[in-house]
Amino acid sequence: MSSTNHDRPAAGELVPVKFSRLTRRGVLLGLSLTQLITLAMGGATLIGAFYAGGGMLLAYTAPIWVLAAALTWIPISGRPIVEWLPIACWWLWRTTGGQLLYRRRIVVPRPVGTLALPGDMARLREYTDPDTGAGMIHDPHSATLTVVCEVTHPAFVLLDPGEQERRVSSWGRVLATVCRSGRIATLQVLERTLPDSGTGLAEWWATHGTPDGSWAADTYAELIDRAGPAGERHATTLSLSLDMKTSARQIRTAGGGIRGAAAVLRQEMNTLVAALRSADLSPSGWLTPGQIAVMLRSAYDPAIAATLERHGRLGQSLATAGPVAVTETWGRLRTDSAQHAVLWVSEWPRSLVYPGFLSPVLLSTGIQRSFSLICTPMRSDAAARDIRKKKVEHISDQAQRAKIGQIEDASQTAEYHDVLQQEADLTAGHGILRYTGLVAVSASTVEELDAAVAAIEQAAIQASCETRLLVGQQAAAFTAAALPLCRKV
Template sequence: MSSTKNERQGTELVPVKFSRLTRRGVLLGLSLYQLVTLGAGVGTLVWAFYAGGGILIAFTAPVWLLAAAITWIPIAGRPTVEWVPVAFGWLWKATGGQLAYRRRIVKPRPAGTLALPGDVARLREYNDPTTGAGMVHDPAASTLTAVLSVTHPAFVLLDPGEQERRVTAWGRVLATVCRSGHISMLQVLERTLPDSGTGLAEWWASHGVHDESWASTTYRELIDRAGPAGERHATTLSLSLDMRAASRQIRTAGGGIRGAAAVLRQDMSTLVAAMRSADLAPSEWLTCGQIAVILRSAYDPAVAATLERHGELGQSLATAGPVAVNESWSKLRTDSAHHAVLWISEWPRSMVYPGFLAPVLLSMGIQRSFSLLCTPMRSDQAARDIRKKKTEYISDAAQRQKIGQIEDASQTAEFHDVLQQEADLTAGHGVLRFTGLISVSATTTDDLDAAVAAIEQAAIQASCETRLLVGQQAQAFTAAALPLCRVV
């Protein structure tokens, strides 16, 4: 009986459950911004009560009423006070002229820099002489990033037993990243690109009959003239080294950017070995020219097919950035497309199977990029964070019991998630923080609105909740559409 049960479990998919997005605040479920505004309102009311009584209370009513309103009244699911930093950041960019970017054609950028807008303009390129890989250095964040192209079979077409085996193997890949101790982020970027026709041309070159007959000549001419006939999916993995955490190893390897590249090469080799054991097919690490093509295709999707058909074009990071960028409150306009970035604010709360994202990833006729940002946490740091969450929850529960507030079911579910994370950490598993971003692109604003609505419906089918990132579309686009391990 037991052997039959184990065999059945080995051929069936095991559903999983995600942790809820924590909404626990600093005190009694209130965030720091809410406590500041509430404290200001209560302080004003108490001062008015003792200083002047009823007249002064009525005189200061606009102050404490406004404080109470922005503390408690939500806008788009968030308290009003939490929109204040976003609004101030938007006003700062608007008054500083940072909503529009134009490339300086006459005055080129310094050698070794990336011609990108916004805060990614500080990035530097480094060509690793040992592996030939292109690495992107962020001097402000002290990170060094390498990009790897990955091919894999269609997951949804595999049998349940094979799917379960691959899910387990991918978990071991993520565990390898967690054990490193100096990896700041692993980014999985899955993009839809217009099919350039190169696959058809390569098939004809290897399987076609080249006898100069009428049929052969006609086929060859049709293939040569064929433009984008569909879409294809491309997946990359970006590995980012935290140079501060690996400072000792970097000094041992010689110091500087060369020492950091040597340390990153070790993690690159470990990641490739783990991926091959998971039946994934990693290619060579991308060169600076190949990374430049990805960046250019993201900002200018109209030339993506041309860049793929003509491999010698766009192979320079100095010209990979956009020519013009205009940022609005909820959209981003680049060279040949309009973009909008959605954040997966809630992963499925119920038990789901590993292929639950199929409605989003297999949506047809929509040009989009799905980015999964995996931030590993060291075991000691994760243990301290879990203990802190448990202490905060127990103290908040005691405070609510004192004031007679009823315990909320969502708070209990969050506490159970913390306990489950503690059990997983004790069992030897790694802890990662996942952030899901979806960048949608279209040629017109009307097509963009339709594509965003379709992706939102697909996310609902996948049991996910999405939220449009407003006031920060430019920064969100670099995190969602570029393989540079950026954060929002």
């Protein structure tokens, strides 16, 4: 993301920002590698038939080169057909292999320390940090160690413009801190809506009430105890994932193994907490394994979320936190008590917007959803190399288009200016992050889910964003959007 200031803002004035565009530049002349391969196969067939005699050979080979041209240029939902082939083939492979269904094997014990989650998340391991008591999730395949922190903050939209601008600048310093060490693989910001369990009212009565045995006190206490969920509340968590490959030397210095990785991650945790407090955000502490288990269970089984929150120690075991059953379809996911659909924010605002532009999505009422912003930091040297590579590619593509007489369009020019702005931001000391926005929508029935998805899509339009339903990969997308595990799609 880069900001553009046309005029120097006055003190206390909120500054609009502009997002970098999603690059659509291909390997050559706007064509991707798969398009080039398909086009080369069709072209080779056409040229071979022409030089072999033409005539009937061109007619015989027409299905090949016509199909190649169709696969290369005909789009479906904004994407060429050839780019849908890997998704369709992978879906067919999973369908024939029975990987779209998950049923927990209740009578078969799981290995100690593993998470009862479906798919490739079954390999995740839990580790409790002895110093902080935080629950850490270890992915041995990706070599990452993840920890989760709950954060409280005032309502951003209710602050005055000067305070909003100050908090945006402070949050930018937090992101720059994450990028600086080069040891962080992913930072995930997860904002989710939960049914209000009534625990706030019960806690207030426990603190300020007068249980003197009178009829009024007993009646009031009984009423609070029987009160069910009312309304909804918002919860925000930050997940920090340590790249154990990049931090291998520091891990060996700290003693090696998972203990050494936990020691290195603790350093990053302390740095992040200090940065959050300087940004006037209030970290509520690193979540224990039991608290993480409640979050996982609530994501797969929303109907039980309020009960788990009201009844203390229930459900606080990662060994049983996963779903009992999962069924994945092309565009939806069915878990224990809900239907889910995941939307990808494919386009961020292209024009200047103010920092609270996501309010229509985040403040939508009556919809159970989770908004996940997955930030992948890049080291300054790697970011500089990537920017130089993009500049060279843009300049070479521009020269190639000029040779063949192709006109330069505005989108290509805008992408090049985005690269230049990223280079200027990097030179000014800002961090470079790659953002992925995902919205997981949940409902009890398919009809309610379709209505909620339509409402979120409309809210995204009001926020100047474009969303697309992630078809053929709903299970992986749900784990990335609704679970605080720093997963990627």
